[in-house]
Amino acid sequence: MRLRLFLVLIPLAMLAACATPGGGYYSQGNQYHRPAYDGYARCQSCGVVEKIDRVYGERESSGGGAVLGGIIGGVLGNQVGSGSGRAAATAAGAIAGGIAGNNIERNNKSAPWYELYLRMDDGRRIVVTQRDLNGIREGAYIRISNGRAYLN
Secondary structure, eight states, X not given: OHHHHHHHHHHHHHHHHHOOOTTXXXXXXXXXXXXXXXXXXXOTTEEEEEEEEEEOOOSOOOSHHHHHHHHHHHHHHHTSOSTHHHHHHHHHHHHHHHHHHHHHHHHHHHSXXXXXXXXXXXXXXXXXXXXXXXXXXXXXXXXXETTEEEEO
């Protein structure tokens, strides 16, 4: 009985050793991809980049940067001089800080960001928005972590 079981299990073990694991990568040019969705999710937070759009922000500011810059500039200007010179330095610091804060806010808002259109392993299609690509290209296999896409 044991010999018969042993003779059946040996060929089965040899066949199992020859099997290739499902879900492996395949190569297309110099990029590696996973096979198309077949009904089984391999990685809940992994997928392929289908398209990348570069989006430009607005050139306008809300005024928050100017207010914050004015406050900081006024506080720093108040540290300089004494008497009426201190008042002038406070006013000049507030004005200069307001201008600088407004420009910083406007430049930050106008910086481009990227919308990555992804096809996830479980079949979902999602869009992730982030400021930088960090080497991600169309066709790349990525992982989503904390709302950002990273090369996997």
